[in-house]
Structure formats: structure tokens, C-alpha cells
Amino acid sequence: MSVHLILFLAFGAVAVAGGVNLLAQTHPINSALSLIAVMAALAGEYLLLGAEFVAAVQVIVYAGAIMVLFVFTIMLLNTGEEERTKGSHIAILFGIPGMLVASLLVAWVMLRHSGTGAVAAGALPGDPRTIGQLLFHEFLLPFEITSVLILIAIMGAVVLASKPPTAPARKVD
Amino acid sequence: MVPLSYYLVLSGFLFACGVTGFLIKRNIITIFMSIELMLNGVNLSFVAFAAHWHSLAGQVFVFFVMVVAAAEAAVGLAIIIAVYRTRETLNVDQVNLLKL
Numbered sequence: 001m002s003v004h005l006i007l008f009l010a011f012g013a014v015a016v017a018g019g020v021n022l023l024a025q026t027h028p029i030n031s032a033l034s035l036i037a038v039m040a041a042l043a044g045e046y047l048l049l050g051a052e053f054v055a056a057v058q059v060i061v062y063a064g065a066i067m068v069l070f071v072f073t074i075m076l077l078n079t080g081e082e083e084r085t086k087g088s089h090i091a092i093l094f095g096i097p098g099m100l101v102a103s104l105l106v107a108w109v110m111l112r113h114s115g116t117g118a119v120a121a122g123a124l125p126g127d128p129r130t131i132g133q134l135l136f137h138e139f140l141l142p143f144e145i146t147s148v149l150i151l152i153a154i155m156g157a158v159v160l161a162s163k164p165p166t167a168p169a170r171k172v173d
Numbered sequence: 174m175v176p177l178s179y180y181l182v183l184s185g186f187l188f189a190c191g192v193t194g195f196l197i198k199r200n201i202i203t204i205f206m207s208i209e210l211m212l213n214g215v216n217l218s219f220v221a222f223a224a225h226w227h228s229l230a231g232q233v234f235v236f237f238v239m240v241v242a243a244a245e246a247a248v249g250l251a252i253i254i255a256v257y258r259t260r261e262t263l264n265v266d267q268v269n270l271l272k273l
Contacts, residue, residue, distance in 0.1 A: 008175045012183045019190035019210060028202045035206050038187070042213055045180070049224045051232050058216075061239055066209065066246045073250045074202055077257050082200040085266050091197040099193040106185035110178040119177050124224045126232045134229050135236070146240045153244035160251035163258075 007048055014041035023096075026081045028074045032067060039063040049119060051126040180221035187214030201253050201263050205246070212242050 018038035022031045039062045046055035135143055187210055194207030216235045223231025253263070260268055 002174065005175050008179065012179075015183060016186060019187050022203075022206065022210060023190060023194050023197070028200050028206075031203050031206055035210060038210065039213060042217055045183075045217060046220050048175075049180075049220050051220050051223070051235075054216075054220060054232050054235050057236065057239065061243065062209075062213070066243055069246055069250055070202065070206060070209075073253060077202075077254070077263065079200065079202065079263050082198065082203065083264055085199065085264075087266060088197060088199050095193045095197040099189045102192075103186045103189045106189070107182045110181045110185070119175055119180065119221060119224045124227055124229065124232075126223075126229060130229060131232060131236075134233050138230075139233050142237060146237060149244055150240065153247050157247040157251040160248065161254045 004048065008045065011041045011044040011048070014038075015045070026084075028079050028082070029071065032070050032074060035070075036063050036067050039067070050124050053126050053128045053131050177221055177225045181218055184214045184218040184221070187211075187217065190214075199264050199266060201256065201265055201268070202250075204265065205249055205253070209242060209246070212238055 015038050018034040018041065021034035022038070025031045025034065039058060043055040043058040043063070046052075046058060191207045191209075191211030191214060194210065195204055198204050198207060216238055219231045219235050219238070223229060256268060257263060262268065
């Protein structure tokens, strides 16, 4: 058992535990924290695969920016425990076995039919210089379209989250 | 050396967790986090395939997925705030009408 495999299993165990914990928790803030654990573990997996820049961006953008947005919204709306209804019990009854069956099926197919392809640690160095050259030459058009998408998202978020001008201001209790 | 299939199994499991959370959770914010979990699972398979096929394009795709996730989170959380302002609930069972 190589060090690479041990590290993969350790990070993978954290990711799996976080994913299961996200389903098990009823309070959104606990789910958010377990999702952050999943993202940190995935950053470790990216480092094992040699994608250093992707790992750094995963921590900075995903765990840093997007999850802060989530936690901020949870705090802002002051959400409580989620309420379970009859429909959600039925969904749990069918959803959890369905997930297990789907995971086992995927695992069986992958482990059996994927051949002997193995990935070495740091197989493909994804340093910022190489990524940047690829991003600004070969993927320049998608990159520019992405900037338009971000601009639209910013404007949409501002418009949606701002108070409607016609509605009367609500009194503070 | 770790077989590629191990990475794909982990990625598939995270995706399945995300799908299940999307279906069984009743809080809009948790449903949103399940979508992020699905995107993360897909990102892992992108990076694993990039290392396997020795092509950096897979790693560049991850950035585009992250950008889409960021845009989706910003707009989606704004929608959640708007929904909460009009209905004062985050339970999707009680948000079953498009009109007020």
C-alpha cells in the first residue's frame, strides 16, 4: 500500500463522511459545515492528482467565497431545523436505498470494467502558468463569455435581493 | 499509484449524495448545497480524467464549473432571500405556487 493510496483513502473517507453528514443533519448550518469539510478533502485529492492551482482555487473560491455566501444567508434568514412532512418521509424511504443502489452499481461497473488505468501522484502538473496559457489562448472565447455570465449574475443578484420599490416598508417588531 | 476507477467511484458517490439530498431535503438552502455537492463530485472526475489522459483541458473545465457554481449560488441565494421575504418560510413544501 503506497503513501499515495493511503492519502487518497484518508481524504476520500473525509469526503464521504462529509457527504453523508450533509444528508443526516437537519440544521442547515451543520450541513454547510460538512460541505466545507467535503470541499477541503476534495482540495487534498486535487493536490494528489497534481492539480495545485485547482486545489488552491477550490479552497479560495469554493470553501472561501461560495460557502461564506451560504453561511451568511443561513445566518441572515435565521433558519431553524427543517420540518419533516409525510412527503419527505416517503422520499427518505425511497431515496436512501436508491442512493445506495446507484452508488453500488456505479462502483461495481467502474471497478470491473475500467481496466487497469492508474493515476500517479502529481501525474499532470497543473501550475498557474500552464493553466493560464491554456485559458487565455485555447479557451479565450469561453473565458470571455464567462465574464458576461458573471456580470449578469451580479446584476440579477442585486435586482432580486433588493427590496421592491413599490412595496411598503415592513415595520420592525 | 491509485486506479482511476477509485477516483470515479468517489466522484459517483458524492454525486449520488447530492442527488439524494436534493430529493429528500425540505430546506431550500440545503437543497442548494446538495447541488454544490453534485458539482464538486463532477469536478473530481474532471481532474481525475485530466490526469489520466494527460490533458490540462479537464482542469480548465473545472474553473468554468466553479464560475457557473458561483453565479448560480449568487442568483439562487438572492432568489431564496426574495422567497423568504414574501412567504416567511424556507420549507419547499409550503412554496408550491408561483404566484403570491
